[in-house]
Amino acid sequence: MGGFHNLLVIHTIPQDQLDRVKKEFENVYYYPFPRDIPEEVLEAIDVIFVGRLGFSPCIKSLAELPKLWFVQAASTGLERIIPAVASISHKDVTHVHLANAAGGYVQTIPNFVISYITALLGLIPSQIYLQRTQKRWVHGDEVMADAGLKGSYVGKSIIGKTIGFLGYGTLGRESARLCSIFPKVRLIAANSDGKRKAEDGYVIDGTGDFDASLPAQMYSTNDPTSFEAFLKECDILVASLPHTKQTVGLLDSGKLSLMKPGGLFINVGRGSLIKSEHILESLDAPNGLYGAAIDVTDPEPLEDNHPLWSHPRLIITPHLSGEPENEMQTSIDILLTNTQRLVAGKDVLNKCSFETGY
Template sequence: MTGSDAEHVDRETDGGTDTAGEPHVLVLRRGTHGIPVEQYADAIRDRLPGGTVDLARTPTEEREAIRDARFVTGMTLDESLLEAAENLEVFACAYAGTGHLPLEALEERGVRVTNASGVHGPNIGEHVLGAILHFTRRFHVGARRQRRREWRHYQAHELHGSTVTIVGLGAIGRAVADRLEPFDVETIGVRYTPEKGGPTDEVVGFGDEPFHGALARTDYLVLACPLTETTRGLIGRDALTTIDPGAVLVNVARGPVVDTDALVEAIRSHQLRGASLDVTDPEPLPEDHPLWNFGNVQITPHNAGHTPKYYDRLADVVAENAERHATGGGEASLENQVLPR
């Protein structure tokens, strides 16, 4: 029997009651990025040597274990499972986004919710930098000529001296800005509260004038923002008309931040030099969608978030919050808390 198997919820525990201030965490069965969820449970366990970490591996185990659990973590929590949770106090979402959760029901029950904000900074920052360099040096053209066995030179670009606009200055946006620093580029950040400043050379808000003014100076546009009423359709026909035709769009945010029809139109009419899309609308992108067929569109299947260190970084946050909850209860300050608002 493996260490993970030995820690399943059939152990003799009190089902979630913290004793002597020791944390007790229930891990739900769904994993992510193709990495076994046992690794997540083990990572939390390593960080809580004095606590208890249970892993529910079947639907029945989840429903039984969550009944008395106070601190639960997982990728998702549907309403039917929430109804079975009689004593739930904290749900630690293992994703940065929480829009898929029954937030109203959680809020009504007074459950505190945290997310995985910050976990993706390094890997998505590297993904964005790779996408920018891909189009700067036009590796897609080189790859096409290699497939054809053509030894024929082509013109490339230089990142030095370019202007990169980063929409969203959360953990991912900051990671992108940090990784661009050695390249001697000008950076513009876009955020809801520009008066807070940020790691970029300049920070503007989402108002039409400042935002479009930034677009007009942009060589590389990086979308790293959450999907909200403000950002939905943010990059539509107006934005794609304003931006320079030599610019490149990199989207690691959410598909609907970009108007897909407007993007296809912009690519077809040479209003953009290229686009790197880790997210699309719709998603998954249908096999017959025109975006697949453009030589200057790079598509990755929502893969920027993958990193072999995902569970380790997530476990750092969750274990720390489990410790705080065990010792401070409902009064404890939790990292990455999104509920209550």
């Protein structure tokens, strides 16, 4: 590949994908995390492909890699990658381009979002649990009792609900597109500045909301008044935010209480968005959440016997929503696309900042 010669792969990848990159670079050095990397390799590389576990311990600072020009992450989240440069001034790596693999995970995570919503509205987890454990046909009143609810069983409808997307990147956009198929739903979204932005990252054809036209209104998380107004509109809140200084603890039970009574909370971003006890408080509060579903937890992994495990209206999945069957192929697609763009004098897709973490 003209302009780039030496690729360091710090991630376990299948042989077919390793063969792909070997056709594009003069030299490919394969040292999956956490293997030590020879000094002569570190001095030669100009591109790094790094997995979600981050850089190998032998790499103390990217500023010490004299020829490094580009770092491509194989994941969307960068919280384990950024610490590799946390001890140095960010100005020392301003010449290094950084990109993540956002856009590839729309193949599965938004599907989980739809599954969570419909399962919670129908109290399907209680139905499955009762019949699997009791091995008999159960009745609606038993389902309600298992869910900790009173009254006769009715399946709630998504029709006419307001669905708010906290974070409107590739995951929020594709989740919104899928939710838009339901009749009379109202879609709204919140990002840091409350502005509609065209998608400028990697996009799989046919997915997403390129021009951010689906939300009826946009809100700002940086503006407390705007953020409060956003939450008050939500019947269903879908969070897909990354882990950054700004997103840690952004939600709590007080903010969830602003939602319409009997709402749903979905989190497919990072568990640091909200502490576990606040989710429990919101589920058990009068006029609180009807249900919640989380693919990420605080802490993660969630320890044994944590109270979250036993709540009947909470779905917990073990951070597997972002494991598409062709994940590595897509990540390598992004790597090769970005290196070609840099050689052509263009900026990378999914450009990220070492300073902000996204």
